[in-house]
Amino acid sequence: MPLKPPPLRSFLSPLPVTLYPSMSLYSIRQPYFAIPTFRCIFPLKLKFLGLGFSPRTFSTRPFQSRPNSGPKYPRAKAAPVAKSLVEDEDDLSNWVSGLRTGSFRSGSFTEDEEDSSRGKGKIRASFDHQMGKRGRESNFANGEDRGLGKFGKRGFRNSGDSGSGDSSRFGGDGEGREYKRRGGGVREGGRGREREFGARGGRGSSNVGGAVKSAPKFERRFDGEDEGREMKKRGGERNGGFEGKKIWTKVNTGEAEVGFGFYGFDWGAKSSSGPSSADGGGADSYLSETRFDQCSISPLSLKAIKDVGYEKMTMVQAATLPVILKGKDVMAKAKTGTGKTVAFLLPSIEAVLKTPPAGRDQKKPPILVLVICPTRELATQAAKEAKTLLKYHPSIGAQVVIGGTRLALEQKHTQTNPCQILVATPGRLIDHMENTAGFATRLRGVKILVLDEADHLLDMGFRKAIEKIIAAVPKERQTLLFSATVSDEVHQICHIALKRDHQFISTVQEGSEETHAKVSQMHLVAPLENQFPLLYTILKDHISDDVNYKVLVFCTTAMVTGLVADLLGELNLNVREIHSRKPQSYRTKVSDEFRKSKGIILVTSDVSARGVDYPDVTLVIQVRAYWVGHILVGAPSEREQYIHRLGRTGRKGKEGQGILLLAPWEDSFLKSIKDLPITKATPPIVDPDTRKKVERALSKVDMQSKEKAYQAWLGYYNSNKSVGRDKMKLVEVANEFSRSMGLDTPPAIAKITLGKMGLKNVPGLRVK
Numbered sequence: 001m002p003l004k005p006p007p008l009r010s011f012l013s014p015l016p017v018t019l020y021p022s023m024s025l026y027s028i029r030q031p032y033f034a035i036p037t038f039r040c041i042f043p044l045k046l047k048f049l050g051l052g053f054s055p056r057t058f059s060t061r062p063f064q065s066r067p068n069s070g071p072k073y074p075r076a077k078a079a080p081v082a083k084s085l086v087e088d089e090d091d092l093s094n095w096v097s098g099l100r101t102g103s104f105r106s107g108s109f110t111e112d113e114e115d116s117s118r119g120k121g122k123i124r125a126s127f128d129h130q131m132g133k134r135g136r137e138s139n140f141a142n143g144e145d146r147g148l149g150k151f152g153k154r155g156f157r158n159s160g161d162s163g164s165g166d167s168s169r170f171g172g173d174g175e176g177r178e179y180k181r182r183g184g185g186v187r188e189g190g191r192g193r194e195r196e197f198g199a200r201g202g203r204g205s206s207n208v209g210g211a212v213k214s215a216p217k218f219e220r221r222f223d224g225e226d227e228g229r230e231m232k233k234r235g236g237e238r239n240g241g242f243e244g245k246k247i248w249t250k251v252n253t254g255e256a257e258v259g260f261g262f263y264g265f266d267w268g269a270k271s272s273s274g275p276s277s278a279d280g281g282g283a284d285s286y287l288s289e290t291r292f293d294q295c296s297i298s299p300l301s302l303k304a305i306k307d308v309g310y311e312k313m314t315m316v317q318a319a320t321l322p323v324i325l326k327g328k329d330v331m332a333k334a335k336t337g338t339g340k341t342v343a344f345l346l347p348s349i350e351a352v353l354k355t356p357p358a359g360r361d362q363k364k365p366p367i368l369v370l371v372i373c374p375t376r377e378l379a380t381q382a383a384k385e386a387k388t389l390l391k392y393h394p395s396i397g398a399q400v401v402i403g404g405t406r407l408a409l410e411q412k413h414t415q416t417n418p419c420q421i422l423v424a425t426p427g428r429l430i431d432h433m434e435n436t437a438g439f440a441t442r443l444r445g446v447k448i449l450v451l452d453e454a455d456h457l458l459d460m461g462f463r464k465a466i467e468k469i470i471a472a473v474p475k476e477r478q479t480l481l482f483s484a485t486v487s488d489e490v491h492q493i494c495h496i497a498l499k500r501d502h503q504f505i506s507t508v509q510e511g512s513e514e515t516h517a518k519v520s521q522m523h524l525v526a527p528l529e530n531q532f533p534l535l536y537t538i539l540k541d542h543i544s545d546d547v548n549y550k551v552l553v554f555c556t557t558a559m560v561t562g563l564v565a566d567l568l569g570e571l572n573l574n575v576r577e578i579h580s581r582k583p584q585s586y587r588t589k590v591s592d593e594f595r596k597s598k599g600i601i602l603v604t605s606d607v608s609a610r611g612v613d614y615p616d617v618t619l620v621i622q623v624r625a626y627w628v629g630h631i632l633v634g635a636p637s638e639r640e641q642y643i644h645r646l647g648r649t650g651r652k653g654k655e656g657q658g659i660l661l662l663a664p665w666e667d668s669f670l671k672s673i674k675d676l677p678i679t680k681a682t683p684p685i686v687d688p689d690t691r692k693k694v695e696r697a698l699s700k701v702d703m704q705s706k707e708k709a710y711q712a713w714l715g716y717y718n719s720n721k722s723v724g725r726d727k728m729k730l731v732e733v734a735n736e737f738s739r740s741m742g743l744d745t746p747p748a749i750a751k752i753t754l755g756k757m758g759l760k761n762v763p764g765l766r767v768k
């Protein structure tokens with residue numbers, strides 16, 4: 001029998017039966033962390049200097065995560081929405097080919113929706129990445145191999161200071177200033193609302209107030225663009241002076257009836273060595289005390305829910321269901337892996353049930369519920385979940401339309417099978433709107449529109465597509481926006497989709513972390529040349545710690561994902577890869593295999609970053625050295641993306657671990673996540689044998705993929721306003737990357753390509 005920590009209540013004075021907004025729950029979180037008892041009860045193998053120990057080796061074993069950092073480490077100014085001209089290598093290669101052929105990217109949808117979100121915006125003029133002094137990273141390179149070198153000797157530094165005082169040429173202060181300028185009004189409005197409700201000094205409600213002030217800015221952005229004008233008109237008609245409402249109703253958490261604007265409590269870290277507790281309700285659970293059969297849900301849906309083993313609703317389900325059933329527009333925010341899909345599907349099915357069935361003679365039966373997801377994997381998963389819930393509703397059909405599959409096949413499918421619920425990725429949906437006969441008519445029947453991962457869908461990359469889709473569905477519909485992250489900017493633009501009187505429901509306490517307390521988070525800063533050996537060492541260590549290991553390694557760009565997967569394969573690890581360059585059938589196969597397996601590593605681009613529900617992922621590694629999304633236009637905000645990627649572990653209340661691997665010049669990113677409980681880890685010792693092994697493996701990796709990765713790397717940074725401006729520095733960084741791949745000399749690039757990139761005669765480049 002594994003040890004269970006004593007019940008939380010043993011450490012806390014009893015909770016009042018009813019809490020009012022003015023009573024800060026946060027204050028009663030603190031004693032829990034002040035008690036060191038758990039460390040004694042659960043002695044842990046803490047190998048990290050960052051935890052006050054002197055580690056000899058690196059481990060990814062669970063450890064007591066740093067006490068919550070909510071109020072003590074105020075949330076960083078939300079990073080501005082990251083922008084990218086060329087964010088994915090698919091885009092990059094298109095762009096590079098465009099250079100070759102003398103034409104530029106058309107801006108049309110690529111096959112992959114996630115990728116299609118990229119590369120359609122403009123560089124925000126105000127991005128100005130100027131950083132302070134350069135310093136510690138130059139020492140770090142020397143210290144790394146010693147494990148407790150200069151870097152390590154500094155000991156534990158909490159994340160709050162991890163970005164300060166350290167140098168980085170790229171990224172940083174400019175973002176903060178930009179945010180302040182844009183967000184000032186937002187916070188103003190928020191304070192007013194908070195006073196009204198007597199809540200703590202959080203931020204959430206402020207967004208609503210801010211939206212009023214910021215709305216005109218959005219409209220100006222779209223001036224002159226057809227879709228923008230259309231949206232402006234529609235926005236005006238639908239929303240008038242736009243004002244969202246925050247919901248303050250009661251939900252039964254099992255501990256107390258809570259009259260807050262959030263649902264459920266995250267009490268912080270529990271013992272890390274106990275078993276994962278995903279059920280049982282209680283204050284720390286993602287589950288509420290409300291059972292599904294206590295709600296006005298059709299008995300046949302209840303039967304399906306019972307079959308799948310759900311008994312109690314999750315917090316977000318309990319909080320949103322009654323509101324959605326009333327027909328309200330809802331924007332919901334809940335942590336990753338807490339059941340948002342069911343939260344929007346279940347009431348959607350109820351809406352279908354309430355709609356009189358289309359007559360048999362009706363040639364084009366209407367689509368009643370339209371769910372939009374940013375990636376194919378997520379859309380497929382949501383459709384699957386819908387089918388599970390529809391088990392006993394044979395006359396209701398859920399179909400999926402996604403890029404990478406045959407349009408004709410989908411046309412047949414959606415026409416010959418019941419299709420009241422359609423789950424789609426934006427690009428493919430628009431394809432159907434334009435090319436499938438009668439499809440547009442069917443969309444005029446939509447009663448509920450769902451934007452899953454709403455913040456991403458409303459981001460610059462997807463916005464135009466979403467506007468087009470919104471224009472294709474009736475104005476008199478119900479709209480539901482769900483995500484684990486809702487930035488201020490999303491609040492400002494949500495009026496694109498939502499009615500004026502929509503309700504914002506959050507199960508994340510304002511001012512608290514958006515990540516799970518049971519997921520330990522660490523960051524490592526290491527020069528590029530050390531990153532492959534480090535990655536291998538981290539993985540090896542994790543594998544030896546946990547036979548049931550299931551690891552996701554995020555590399556974001558397709559080519560580097562392929563390269564890293566090749567390398568790990570050469571190192572005899574059980575590895576799979578998934579990214580936009582792979583055919584859809586392959587992606588589906590790999591995704592299914594990873595879902596079912598243990599003892600496996602999936603190297604992936606951001607196609608797996610959001611929403612994908614892989615059970616029991618033990619570790620998420622974000623290799624950010626290969627990602628420069630935040631400085632480019634069209635990419636999702638890096639802070640949000642960090643949270644979503646991390647959210648692939650620790651789902652359904654389970655434990656998990658996250659490691660963020662940064663290059664020294666990237667550590668300014670830590671500023672944007674400094675409110676999250678992420679600690680600095682001492683790099684593991686990379687022994688000479690491991691280093692040699694990695695070098696040997698790298699030498700076996702196909703030269704072509706290295707060349708492509710190098711060219712992609714150069715292209716990315718060249719389009720980066722800060723780095724790209726300094727061509728000497730650009731080449732220096734690219735050649736550092738080349739060396740990290742084990743190449744003595746950087747790959748040669750065609751003269752014409754270099755010319756078009758503006759890199760002719762830059763020293764350090766080799767010309768073909």
Ligand SMILES: Nc1ncnc2c1ncn2[C@@H]1O[C@H](COP(=O)(O)OP(=O)(O)OP(=O)(O)O)[C@@H](O)[C@H]1O
Nearest residue numbers: 310312313314336337338339340341342484611613
């Ligand atoms: N009431 C429930 N009880 C138990 N498990 C549930 C319940 N509702 C949903 N789940 C399961 O919880 C898991 C996570 O759900 P889901 O993928 O919808 O999370 P999410 O909040 O959308 O996550 P993300 O933010 O990453 O998209 C799924 O495996 C789902 O089947």
